[in-house]
Amino acid sequence: MKRRNNVFKLLLSGPYLIWMAIFVLVPMGMVLYFALTDPDTGRFTLDNLMGIEEFLPVFGESVWLAAVSALLCIVIAYPVAYVIAKAAPSRQRVLILLVMLPMCMSFLLRTLAWVALLEDTGILNRLLGSLGIGPLKLIRTRGAVILGMVYNYLPYMIMPLYSVLTKLDRRLIEAAEDLGCSGTQVFFKVILPLSAPGIISGTTMVFVPAVSTFYISKKLGSSGTALIGDLIESQFKQSYNPNLGAAMSLVLMVMIFICMGIMNRFAGQDEVSRI
Amino acid sequence: MKRFNRIFTVAVFIFLYAPILLLVAASFSSGTSLSNFEGFTLSRYSELFSDKNMLGLLLNSLIVALISSVVASVFGTVSCFGIRRLGRRAQKTVMTVTNIPMTNPEIVTGISLALLFVFIGQMLKLKDVMGFWTLLIAHITFNLPYVILSVMPKLNQLDRHVGEAALDLGCTPIKAFFKVTLPEILPGIISGGLMAFTMSLDDFVISYFVYGPAFTTLPVEIYTYTKKPLPPKLYALFTVLFLAILLVMIVMNIVQARDDNRSRRNKNAKGEITLTRI
Structure with missing residues (x-):
């Protein structure tokens, strides 16, 4: 009987284990292998990783823009998530649908629409022009790239914040008020620390795609604002050098891992110190 | 503060939907540019x-x-x-x-x-x-x-x-x-x-x-x-997909609302059972 149980267990989980090994773990191993081998001889080398040095400013720029976007997303998403969480249940559902709907629509076309809005002769500049404000340089700037990131990934921040805020125990807020906290104190001492898990998962969901994007920077940025994603993409699609591309991807993964580690650490300590 | 949050939320939704509305509007425009609306037409849909x-x-x-x-x-x-x-x-x-x-x-x-x-x-x-x-x-x-x-x-x-x-x-x-x-x-x-x-x-x-x-x-x-x-027929396609997804979401919303109501009723019913047991 036990033996049959074991066979059953393997039959159910085996195909999945094999699938994930072949299509998740092996590909990761291939990235590592390509990153550490010479494109011509196939021998072990660190040249690819060393070659990244000249692209370090690009890495810095990507992390900086993605971090600013993630921060802006927190600031913008928080009040929105709060308002939604406070709304009547039937209204909540509608509002959440409205937040999710843009996520399902073509992100390429939506980004292109921003090009039309921000162009030198675009809609925003014409609106400003009719108010007597001269044409501003909106597109092909870092600001435009950040705007594109915030626009595309904002829903990914609103959703986790909303789900944390709806589960918030009202009694804790009431207790803080009973114990003499002012409105702002309640927010900073009770509500905000309790929403830390939402902030963390939202930040991950915004930061990771933002730091590795290559479409947003291509459309809204200038040639000077090429990001890591652009570099990796061009290694695979234009100047074919998968070894360098794999090395960049490896560094990108390690970097994200470190960023997440630092963030979790901060958030973790924060909670501990409070208790 | 409450007022500010509400106005802010409305502004964010406008921010989220402005590009989408622009694309939908472009699907009815006879021009090819996204930033100029030149005249109403349905020909993009027949082209599509x-x-x-x-x-x-x-x-x-x-x-x-x-x-x-x-x-x-x-x-x-x-x-x-x-x-x-x-x-x-x-x-x-x-x-x-x-x-x-x-x-x-x-x-x-x-x-x-x-x-x-x-x-x-x-x-x-x-x-x-x-x-x-x-x-x-x-x-x-x-x-x-x-x-x-x-x-x-x-x-x-x-x-x-x-x-x-x-x-x-x-x-x-x-x-x-x-x-x-x-x-x-x-x-x-x-x-x-x-x-x-x-x-x-x-x-x-x-x-x-x-x-x-x-x-x-x-x-x-x-x-x-x-x-x-x-x-431009891509904008028409975008609009069609937008409406399709909107429809699916509305249906899901109704189903979910019904489901929620049922589970609430079930919970009440269960409560009654425990009460009668006591």
Whole structure:
């Protein structure tokens, strides 16, 4: 009987284990292998990783823009998530649908629409022009790239914040008020620390795609604002050098891992110190 | 403060929907530019529906999204039962691996799969490995975690005793599964499957690295268009898809509302039972 149980267990989980090994773990191993081998001889080398040095400013720029976007997303998403969480249940559902709907629509076309809005002769500049404000340089700037990131990934921040805020125990807020906290104190001492898990998962969901994007920077940025994603993409699609591309991807993964580690650490300590 | 938050929320929704409304408006414009509305026309829609090429691309996207999400839903659900039977440590490892496609940047998932496919292609001496099958495999791979992560919690919530009761009352294990277990976890399977479907339908980054010239999906084609001016019928297609997704969401909303009401009523009913028992 036990033996049959074991066979059953393997039959159910085996195909999945094999699938994930072949299509998740092996590909990761291939990235590592390509990153550490010479494109011509196939021998072990660190040249690819060393070659990244000249692209370090690009890495810095990507992390900086993605971090600013993630921060802006927190600031913008928080009040929105709060308002939604406070709304009547039937209204909540509608509002959440409205937040999710843009996520399902073509992100390429939506980004292109921003090009039309921000162009030198675009809609925003014409609106400003009719108010007597001269044409501003909106597109092909870092600001435009950040705007594109915030626009595309904002829903990914609103959703986790909303789900944390709806589960918030009202009694804790009431207790803080009973114990003499002012409105702002309640927010900073009770509500905000309790929403830390939402902030963390939202930040991950915004930061990771933002730091590795290559479409947003291509459309809204200038040639000077090429990001890591652009570099990796061009290694695979234009100047074919998968070894360098794999090395960049490896560094990108390690970097994200470190960023997440630092963030979790901060958030973790924060909670501990409070208790 | 409350007032400010409300006004701010409205402003954010305008920010989220402005580009979408712009695209919808452009689908009715007789000009080709997104930023100028030149005159009302419906001809973009007739162009769209007579363009076999574009409808073919849409069909390709739908085929990949549908097959990959259905396969991932069935495969993922079956696997959940298997994973739960594993030891604690094995279970943890498997879930970590499951999370890799979710936490890795899409571009890394895309290139890693591309490296694998090229390697396999060289081994099998195939000329064009990239095509329908590589696209499908990639989509199933990134869809599986969505299903697993939404079915697993449902399985963990499952009351074992109900299944056992079904067996005691003479159900065969298969019958018990279809009559008791499956209905309980079905909401998880459906929401995971739907999420997988929408992710797959709009996926561009991963598809871009594993598609072949023989089989292209709509987002990949839109990306390669961007060097030329976009054909305006794409805006018409965007509008049609927007309305379709809106419709699906409204239906889901109604179903969910009904479900919520029912579970609330059930809860009340259960409360009554415990009360009468007392």
